[in-house]
Amino acid sequence: MPTILPRYLKYFSIIVLVIAILSKYEVPSNSESTDRKTLMFTKVATIQQDRVHVYKVITNIDKYSSWYPNVARVEHIQLVPSRVHNHEGEKYQLITRVPLIGDVSSDLTIHTDDHPKRFVYSVDSWLLEMNSIELKESSSNVNSTRIEWTVYTKRRSILFQYLLLPFASFYKNQIVREALFSLLMQIRDL
Secondary structure, three states: OOOOOOHHHHHHHHHHHHHHHHHHOEOOOOOOOOOOOEEEEEEEEEEOOOHHHHHHHHHOHHHHHHHOOOEEEEEEEEOOOOOOOOOOOOEEEEEEEEOOOEEEEEEEEEEEEEOOOEEEEEEOOOOOEEEEEEEEEOOOOOOOEEEEEEEEEOOOEHHHHHHHHHHHHHHHHHHHHHHHHHHHHHHHHO
C-alpha cells in the first residue's frame, strides 16, 4: 500500500527547490570586467584632522572594536613578516555580537594598505563583503580629511541580488554610518 504524503509537503518541496535553484545560479557579470563585486553603497564623511592621523586610527585593527558597532573583539590569525611595512595579507578573527544569536566569528583579511590613501579589507561573513576606505585631503582645508567608505559584496546569486541585497544594503549602511560617527568622535577626542 503506497504512502500518501500530506499535500502541503509537495508545495513545501517545490518552494525549497526554487530557493535552492535561485541561490545556486549567479547573476551574469559584465563581460569586460573581471571584478565580480556588486556595489552596496558609499558613505562619505569629513573630519578636521590630517590624513596620516586618520589613517593610523582606521588601520589599527586591534582598536577596531572601540569604534565599529557590534564587534566584541579582534584576534590575530596571521601576521605578515616584520620586514613588510604595510599590513597586506594579515588575517584577523573578527568576533561580532549578533542579537538573539550571540557571538559570530568571521575572518578579516587586509588586501590593500596604501599608506595613507587607501585601505581595503574583506570580511568573510554572510555578505562576503569587501570594504574600501579612501582618505582624501580636502582642497579647502589642509588639516581636513575626506573619508569615502565603499562596501561591495561578492555574493552573485540571483536569490541574493534580487531579494536579499536591498535589506543587506540597508543593514550594512546603518552599521557603517554608526561606525563612521564613532570613528569621527574617537579621532576628534584623541
